[in-house]
Amino acid sequence: MPWCPKCGAEYVENVRKCKDCGVRLLDHKPTPDEMLPPDPKPTGWRRFVTRERFLRVLKTLIAILLALAAVYSLQGLL
Structure with a gap:
């Protein structure tokens, strides 16, 4: 079984x-x-802005923008 050395x-x-x-x-x-x-603990703003959190906010x-675009396009059809 493989093992992580970190x-x-x-x-x-x-x-x-x-x-x-x-x-x-490792095998x-x-x-x-x-x-x-282990990696050192992040400090400063990196402690709050992780990659996962940034991607979740971006998604x-x-x-929201796609929903707003759909609403505005539907309003144009009415």
């Missing part, structure tokens, strides 16, 4: 990269010497 997660066969860390997996459970140090704004 977060220690175990994966199923045929997975090459950790979905959380993005590092290549065995990593020893303490093989473990990679919401796109959905």
Whole structure:
């Protein structure tokens, strides 16, 4: 079973990269010497604006704009 040397997660066969860390997996459970140090905690504005949060807000704004465009196009037909 593949293992992540950064977060220690175990994966199923045929997975090459950790979905959380993005590092290549090892084919065995990593020893303490093989473990990679964790990323430092983000500071400043990066602590609040994560990639996932940014994408969620962007998707919401796109959905709102599409809904407004649909409403305005329907008003033109009436």
